[in-house]
Amino acid sequence: MAARAPKPAAPPPAGPAPTVLVMGAGLIGCWLGGRLQAAGATVHLVGRPRMLQPLAAQGLTLTDLDDGQLQLPAAQLQLHETVPAGLQPDLVLLCVKSGATAGAAAELAAALPAGTLVLSMQNGISNADLGQTAAPGLTWLRGMVPYNVAELGPGRLHRGTSGQLVVQAHAGLAPWLPWFTAAGLPLDVHDDLMPVQWGKLLLNLNNAVNALSGLPLREQLLNSDYRHCTAALVSETLFLLKQAGIRPARVSAVRPGMLPRMLRLPTPLFRLLARRMLRIDAQARSSMADDLARNRTTEIDAIQGEVLRLATRLNQLAPTNARMSQLVRSWSPRSQPLSGRSLRKFLNL
Numbered sequence: 206m207a208a209r210a211p212k213p214a215a216p217p218p219a220g221p222a223p224t225v226l227v228m229g230a231g232l233i234g235c236w237l238g239g240r241l242q243a244a245g246a247t248v249h250l251v252g253r254p255r256m257l258q259p260l261a262a263q264g265l266t267l268t269d270l271d272d273g274q275l276q277l278p279a280a281q282l283q284l285h286e287t288v289p290a291g292l293q294p295d296l297v298l299l300c301v302k303s304g305a306t307a308g309a310a311a312e313l314a315a316a317l318p319a320g321t322l323v324l325s326m327q328n329g330i331s332n333a334d335l336g337q338t339a340a341p342g343l344t345w346l347r348g349m350v351p352y353n354v355a356e357l358g359p360g361r362l363h364r365g366t367s368g369q370l371v372v373q374a375h376a377g378l379a380p381w382l383p384w385f386t387a388a389g390l391p392l393d394v395h396d397d398l399m400p401v402q403w404g405k406l407l408l409n410l411n412n413a414v415n416a417l418s419g420l421p422l423r424e425q426l427l428n429s430d431y432r433h434c435t436a437a438l439v440s441e442t443l444f445l446l447k448q449a450g451i452r453p454a455r456v457s458a459v460r461p462g463m464l465p466r467m468l469r470l471p472t473p474l475f476r477l478l479a480r481r482m483l484r485i486d487a488q489a490r491s492s493m494a495d496d497l498a499r500n501r502t503t504e505i506d507a508i509q510g511e512v513l514r515l516a517t518r519l520n521q522l523a524p525t526n527a528r529m530s531q532l533v534r535s536w537s538p539r540s541q542p543l544s545g546r547s548l549r550k551f552l553n554l
């Protein structure tokens with residue numbers, strides 16, 4: 206495919222362009238970094254050779270379910286295996302998986318000036334807190350990415366679902382908001398991100414179900430047995446959140462409290478009523494599915510693990526999430542995908 210000039214979503218704002226460091230140039234990091242660069246920001250991508258080598262050879266291509274396409278030629282990408290010495294970014298986007306947060310935070314602390322803004326764009330609830338503990342000199346903010354980004358091929362990333370990024374309010378972030386808008390990444394700013402993060406976590410409870418099913422997300426969601434598994438995980442979590450006085454925010458077409466009921470509908474009715482939820486590319490899978498396929502550490506501790514920690518704090522049990530967590534942890538590359546029925550049986554449903 207011939208390289209063509211990337212088109213930003215809106216004209217770049219007046220004033221100096223921000224320098225953005227993406228820590229963890231994977232699916233989300235390259236997606237956000239690539240779009241910001243196309244809008245005129247100076248972007249440095251810090252990542253692993255597996256991801257950087259194809260970018261250095263072929264550049265970065267970003268597509269989305271709305272038929273958008275952006276291409277950044279290799280020569281325009283600033284790629285690094287470690288945080289470049291002497292760099293003073295205006296903003297860091299932390300885009301590593303949750304298990305890599307503490308390590309990445311320590312590397313950032315060693316290389317960047319005190320007070321540098323670090324926005325965690327990760328799933329889970331506690332990544333910004335983990336970063337704060339590992340690198341207390343940096344300023345940690347919470348963010349939430351509502352959509353799915355998948356790798357279609359080397360250097361080719363695709364956003365397969367939709368939604369708006371949400372970030373925690375901070376005065377230091379204000380000058381850069383127009384740049385995110387120009388990049389087609391408008392930020393919804395909230396004072397308290399915790400309810401939004403829990404709202405997203407409720408949806409992420411399906412990641413493990415999807416990973417164990419071996420199916421694309423849409424196909425898995427159209428299977429009533431798998432949906433019953435997710436509904437049970439969500440119900441259990443909603444009960445605990447209520448006990449804890451946390452009201453999860455709505456981050457999808459369906460209100461959090463309605464999710465279990467919606468998921469338990471017969472498939473023809475679910476297909477009809479969950480049209481927006483099902484607006485997913487046919488091939489999209491959860492990133493936990495990719496992690497299991499590649500035998501990498503999953504984010505089960507940041508998702509089901511967070512529910513289990515909440516249960517412990519409340520002196521309660523979360524048996525379905527506990528069993529799910531156990532299943533994922535004991536998964537091996539030789540394990541066969543589980544049918545919906547088998548998964549229900551494992552979860553005692």
Ligand SMILES: NC(=O)c1ccc[n+]([C@@H]2O[C@H](COP(=O)([O-])OP(=O)(O)OC[C@H]3O[C@@H](n4cnc5c(N)ncnc54)[C@H](OP(=O)(O)O)[C@@H]3O)[C@@H](O)[C@H]2O)c1
Pocket residue numbers: 228229230231232233234251252253256286300301302303305308309312326327328329350351352353354355492501504
């Ligand atoms: N993908 C999605 O659709 C999606 C959607 C919403 C939210 N999220 C969340 O966004 C976060 C990132 O997910 P992702 O799918 O983008 O993950 P990813 O594709 O695995 O990208 C993270 C990359 O960062 C690398 N990395 C880890 N530690 C590093 C370090 N110290 N220095 C440089 N690179 C490092 C990883 O390498 P190693 O493999 O060697 O660790 C990996 O290549 C997760 O919390 C995820 O849950 C993902």
